[in-house]
Amino acid sequence: MERKIIVTKDGSHTFEYPDVRGTYHSRHGALGESRHVFLEAGFQDALRRFPGQPLSVFEMGFGSGLNALLTALEAERIALTVQYVAIEAQPIPAKEAEALNYGALLGARQVFQQLHAAPWSMETKISEHFTIRKEEGALQDLQLTGLYHLVYYDAFAPSSQPELWKAERFRQLYEVLHPGGTLVTYCSKSVVRRAMMDAGFHVTKPQGPWGKREMVRAVREA
Secondary structure, three states, X not given: OOOEEEEOOOOOEEEEOOOOOOEOOOOOOHHHHHHHHHHHHHHHHHXXXXXXXXXXXXXXXXXXXXXHHHXXXXXXXXXXXXEEEEEEOOOOOHHHHOOOOHHHHHOOHHHHHHHHHOOEOOOEEOOOOEEEEEEEOOHHHOOOOOOEEEEEEOOOOOXXXXXXXXXXXXXXXXXXXXXEEEEEEOOOOHHXXXXXXXXXXXXXXXXXXXXXXXXXXXXXXX
16 A cells, blocks of 8 residues: 655654554654654663663664664764664665655755665665664564664554564564663553563663653663
8 A cells, every 4th residue: 555745743754554554653743753762762771871882773664764864863963883773674765765854854865865775785884973784574584693782663553563562573682682772662552561571671661752651661681
């Protein structure tokens, strides 16, 4: 089914599907949600947990590229080396992504274009401090290598992709996190939290972004 671009309440775009998948980001604000869940509750928290260290970030669901863009800009702002790995089962064509207004809103059109133009299965240097490797495929089929400090879990909701919210998937990610590493996601359903705890995570519920009471931060304790 064909997706379309809609304007969310903070003026930023998101894609919408006319089926159970719904939108890529919150209707209350795509940019606001990504900043709150992934940058503030995720990336900034990782900086405190691993002070002065280069960070390795894994994203489940490259999607629109917004989370990668925000992270790339933050890496340059604070001059910190970030290695970013993202997986996506259904990549958005670069031409289609160009219609999203994230680059314009953030004054980073070129960086946004570079992220989407970066070849798959190849590490690409986007800027002095940020490199990305995108992998096309499903999480359950991916052999993860290396250790990560932080996981952005941005799959579609459990009602749409229940197979991605089970303990088996979270255990897969738990095993590739550094001790003290975290996984953050917008979804705080009780069934998801239980699956994370079954995988070994210590789970907390920070305040959610605008329009959502809670989110989840799951920690692989040291």
